[in-house]
Amino acid sequence: MSEDTTKAAETSGDALENLSTENRQFPPSAEFAANAVVKLGEYEAANADRPAFWGKQARELLSWSKPFTKTLDWTNPPFATWFEDGEINAAYNALDRHVEAGNGERVAIYFEGEPGDTRTYTYAQLTDEVKKAANAFEALGLAKGDRVAVYLPMIPEAVITLLACARIGAIHSVVFGGFSADALRSRIDDAEAKLVVTADGTFRRGKPSALKPAVDEALTAPGHSVENVVVVRRNGQDVNWVQGRDKWWDDTVGAASTEHAAVGHAAEHPLFILYTSGTTGKPKGILHTTGGYLTQTAYTHKAVFDLHPETDVFWCTADVGWVTGHSYVTYAPLINGATQVIYEGTPDSPHQGRFWEIVQKYKVSILYTAPTAIRTFMKWGEDIPAKYDLSSIRVLGSVGEPINPEAWMWYRRVIGGDLAPVVDTWWQTETGAIMIAPLPGVTSAKPGSAQTPLPGIAVDVVDELGTPVPDGHGGYLVIREPWPAMLRGIWGDNDRYKDTYWSRFDDMYFAGDGAKKDEDGDVWLLGRVDDVMNVSGHRLSTTEIESALVSHPSVAEAAVVGAADETTGQAVVAFVILRGSAVEDADIVTTLRNHVGKEIGPIAKPKTILVVPELPKTRSGKITRRLLKDIAEGREAGDSSTLADNTVMNQISASLKA
Ligand code: WT7
Numbered sequence: 001m002s003e004d005t006t007k008a009a010e011t012s013g014d015a016l017e018n019l020s021t022e023n024r025q026f027p028p029s030a031e032f033a034a035n036a037v038v039k040l041g042e043y044e045a046a047n048a049d050r051p052a053f054w055g056k057q058a059r060e061l062l063s064w065s066k067p068f069t070k071t072l073d074w075t076n077p078p079f080a081t082w083f084e085d086g087e088i089n090a091a092y093n094a095l096d097r098h099v100e101a102g103n104g105e106r107v108a109i110y111f112e113g114e115p116g117d118t119r120t121y122t123y124a125q126l127t128d129e130v131k132k133a134a135n136a137f138e139a140l141g142l143a144k145g146d147r148v149a150v151y152l153p154m155i156p157e158a159v160i161t162l163l164a165c166a167r168i169g170a171i172h173s174v175v176f177g178g179f180s181a182d183a184l185r186s187r188i189d190d191a192e193a194k195l196v197v198t199a200d201g202t203f204r205r206g207k208p209s210a211l212k213p214a215v216d217e218a219l220t221a222p223g224h225s226v227e228n229v230v231v232v233r234r235n236g237q238d239v240n241w242v243q244g245r246d247k248w249w250d251d252t253v254g255a256a257s258t259e260h261a262a263v264g265h266a267a268e269h270p271l272f273i274l275y276t277s278g279t280t281g282k283p284k285g286i287l288h289t290t291g292g293y294l295t296q297t298a299y300t301h302k303a304v305f306d307l308h309p310e311t312d313v314f315w316c317t318a319d320v321g322w323v324t325g326h327s328y329v330t331y332a333p334l335i336n337g338a339t340q341v342i343y344e345g346t347p348d349s350p351h352q353g354r355f356w357e358i359v360q361k362y363k364v365s366i367l368y369t370a371p372t373a374i375r376t377f378m379k380w381g382e383d384i385p386a387k388y389d390l391s392s393i394r395v396l397g398s399v400g401e402p403i404n405p406e407a408w409m410w411y412r413r414v415i416g417g418d419l420a421p422v423v424d425t426w427w428q429t430e431t432g433a434i435m436i437a438p439l440p441g442v443t444s445a446k447p448g449s450a451q452t453p454l455p456g457i458a459v460d461v462v463d464e465l466g467t468p469v470p471d472g473h474g475g476y477l478v479i480r481e482p483w484p485a486m487l488r489g490i491w492g493d494n495d496r497y498k499d500t501y502w503s504r505f506d507d508m509y510f511a512g513d514g515a516k517k518d519e520d521g522d523v524w525l526l527g528r529v530d531d532v533m534n535v536s537g538h539r540l541s542t543t544e545i546e547s548a549l550v551s552h553p554s555v556a557e558a559a560v561v562g563a564a565d566e567t568t569g570q571a572v573v574a575f576v577i578l579r580g581s582a583v584e585d586a587d588i589v590t591t592l593r594n595h596v597g598k599e600i601g602p603i604a605k606p607k608t609i610l611v612v613p614e615l616p617k618t619r620s621g622k623i624t625r626r627l628l629k630d631i632a633e634g635r636e637a638g639d640s641s642t643l644a645d646n647t648v649m650n651q652i653s654a655s656l657k658a
Contacts, residue, residue, distance in 0.1 A: 022405045026412070027444040028421055032394075036441020038303040038455075046455030053456045054082070054484050058295040061302070061335065063097050064088050065264030068291070072482060078502040078509070079489070080482040082292030087264030090271060090290055091134070091167035094334035095127040096262060107339045110313075110362050111156050114203040114345030121156060123337070129156075129253075131260035133164035136252040140228045142195055144169030144265070147273070149193035149226075150320075151175050151184060151215055153202030154344045157232045157249060158320040161197045162272070162330045166290075169265045170195075173273040173285070176321025177202065179601035181217035183283075187275050188218060190285055191491060192225040197249075199232040200239050205349045208235040216240050267291030273491045274323055276429040277541035278500060279512075279531040285491030286323075286429050292484030293327075294335060296433040300454060301332035304423050304437045305366045305395050313392070315341040315358070316368040322538070323429040324399055327485075328368060332433075347373060352380045356388035367415070368397035368425075372536040374407045375567050382414045390415060395440050396422045400537025401569045402525045408447035426450040426525050428511065429539070430501070432485030435459060436523055451522040457483055461515045461523065466505040474516035476529060479509040531625070533562030533570050538603055540572065542625070545606065548599035549574060552592060554582035559615050559623045560606065563632035571607040573632035575652075578611055608632070613655050614648045616640065631656070 028036070046053035051071040058068070068086025098106065104124030111119040121129070142148065148165050150172055152158040158174075165172040173191045175184050188196070196219075201210040212231060219226055219242075231239065232249040271290045275283040301307055305314065314333050318324035333340045341362050347355050355377075359367065377385065396416050398408070403424050412422045421440035427433060435457050436450040443451060453459035458480040461469050469475040479486075486509075490497045504510035514526040528534060531542040542560040549558035557577040562570035574592075582588055589609045597605045610631075616624040619642075627649060630637040637649045 022446065022448055024405075024409075025444045025446055026421070028441050029419065032306075032421065033441045036439070037306050037308065038439050038441065040442045042303075042439075042455045043452075047458075050456045050458065050481060054292075054295060057299045057456075058083055058086075058291065058484070061298040062088060062093050062291075062294055065092075068267060074482050077482075077507065078498060080292075080486060081268050082295070082482075082484045083267040086267040086291055088267055088291050088294070089167060089262040089264050090294055090331065090335075091130055091163045092262035093294060094163055094331065095123060095130055098123045098337045099127050103337060106337065108334060109156055109159065110339070110341045112341065112343045112358055112361075113155070114343075114349055115206070119156060126156075126160070126334075128258040129160045130163045130167060131258050132256040133160050133253045134167045134260045135256040136230075137164055137170065137195065138168055139256070140195060140230075140247070140252070142168065142170050145270075146170045146195070147191040147193040148172050148195045148197060149175060149184070149188050149191065151177060151196060151198040151211060152232065152320065153177055153199055153211065153234060154319050154325075154342060155199070155202070155232065155234060156342060157197075157199070159330050159334075159342070160253075162320070162326070163334075166271060167260070167262055169269060171270045171272055173275070174321055174326070175275070176319060176601070176603075177211055178321070178603040180598055181214040182598065183600050184214055185218035185221070185224070187283070187285075188224060188226060190275075191273055194225060194227050196226055196229045197232070198229060199234040200237045201235040202344060203235055205346060208237050210237055212237075212239045216242070219245075265290060268488070270488075272326065274326065274429055276323075277532060277539045277544055279541065279543060281541070281543045281547040283541075283544070284493075284496065284500070286487045287489045287491050288432050288485070289488050292486070293432050294331060296483060296485035297327040297332040298335040299456075300434040300437075301328060301336055301338075303439060303454065304425060304434050305368070305397060306440045307336055307338060307366070309337045309339075312338060312365045313341065313362050314338050314366045314368070315343075315362070315364045316397075317343065317355070317370070317373065318368075318399075323432070324368075327433055347376065348380075353384045353387060356385045356390060359390055359393065360388040363392040365392050366395045366397070367393060368399065370400040370537040371398055371403040371407055372401065372568050374398070374403070374411050377415075378407060378410050379567065382410075385414055391417065393417070393420050396420050398422065398424045399427070401534045402527060403448060405447040412447075421445055422447075424448070424450045426513075426523075430487045430511075431479075431483065432487065435479065435483070436525075446518075446522060449518070449522050449524045453523070459523065460508075461517050462505065462508070466508065469517060471517045471521050472519050474514060474526065476505075477511045477513040477515040477523070477525070478505055479511065480507075533560075533572060535562070535565075535570050535572060535603070536568045540604055544600060545572060545574065545596060545604055548596045548604070549576060549592060551599060552595045554578055554585070554588060555592065557615055559625060559628055561625050561629040561632050563608075563629060565607075572604065573628075574606040574609045575612050575615060575628055576609060577613065577615060583611070610656060612652045614645075614651050616643050616648045616652070617645075618642055619644045
């Protein structure tokens, strides 16, 4: 293990001290427990035979066009198959079958646009839209197995596009709208996408914000695989148009037929690729397949949020550009026949009560959002939510980063009326679905802890050598047994899949997170132990941002750290050594921030860039990030005795004071 990783684990140890004083508990009310969808007995039954439990869920929650006879095949680890001989269509499960069962008039989506425009789709209407899109995509030559890059804002067409791809067996690869043209191009190239679906743009804080120019820029250089670009008209901005390549959504999808038969695809047919940051510069195309993914997303959605689809209104605030927007917007809620809200904009547009206005308007009963949002609401003040009727809320979810006990308590008290259970859900792009979370009708909840692996999931906390730590101790989070929604690999790179996740410990999946078991054996997540940062719940790689910085001609060397930030969890802080005359350039910091924005996207722009004369390095030349982190977090730098040159930290401090 590298020095940095050891130190990260030690830092996690400090965090433990703070958490260990947290011992409040909130059991479910008797009424909630009595009506809960999942009861205590589920754990024992599930963990006695995990594959059998998941097989049961797969049969009960999904409709298979060809039933499976096998559950898990783990004879070739780390490559798993689930329900391998079964066939299933994801879109049929999310749509047609609800209409066939007589629920066509149930609302599937309440859409709220940022400017206040609204649309409602019933299950019958959404089914028609997806069938039209499936026909339109096929007419453009798209076939099963082809890849589709999706660069869309949070509008219903995003969900429609993903489900249309799934229907015909095309593999979607969503690229978050906050990524740049360069980032989009590298993802298009890696997956060799044939079709791009985008929009003219979206709205951000009352103003139009363009998307299409990034697609045009991404496709300027020749040598790409894209044949067609379908463009949703959303904000009415003028767009550049490439004849023959570009098609308006309204012309192609709008004109297509609402007749489209869904055929079953093999359970292990790829459903999507989603790129995420790792510890190296190159993003990883996380590959998910169909049957197992749908089983676990549907089960966890029902169990963790106590979903009653006939009466609940579910709202997950995540963008479709992230895995949460795949699993808990596009797939699980629709598979489970729920009614959900989709909102296009930011929480402060046109005012800081927008979220609560939406909760009141649609009578949202289950809200799923991120700690960074909760901390922002805390800053804005509780008088803002107090102006709205939030009495419909009965379950509150949190995801994306550790939630501090203070934010957890505020969420429960101010948003949940001191009654709604808070479920902190730990999972990753790679896990596909929630892995660790309390069950709201069962668990006595502890503020700040994700607590318990879900029924059918085998999680542990181990030390350096892979030995389970005793209760009351910290270590590394691992997953001991394959799970249905697990990634099936990294697109085009099996070796990287094995190296990244399965080589650190024998026969266990290494998640990259530090964790602690408390005296009751409950799990507390403590943040990443590798070079991955978490900014507002978005995953960013230190190495990727360093590469972007050094690709600028003015930068000789760069080191990036995630520094603790009250609101965003972590913030990106970069240390750079400049070349020659750049040292005299008064605008260099702005220039470099914009350069990172162009290379990766606005979300990756460092909050702070510090120009330094040297960087701390070990004798083997590795940058000692923990010392930079000390400085970025305003502490005295720690032990520098392992540095090749231990005067470096003094030089840095002196230069920053100057
Ligand atoms: C990383 C995964 C899961 C969907 C959104 C993020 C961190 C996620 C929690 C939580 C503590 C959490 C972990 C994980 N994380 N949820 N409830 N408590 N940490 O997906 O972008 O793949 O990031 O987010 O560090 O490894 P992602």
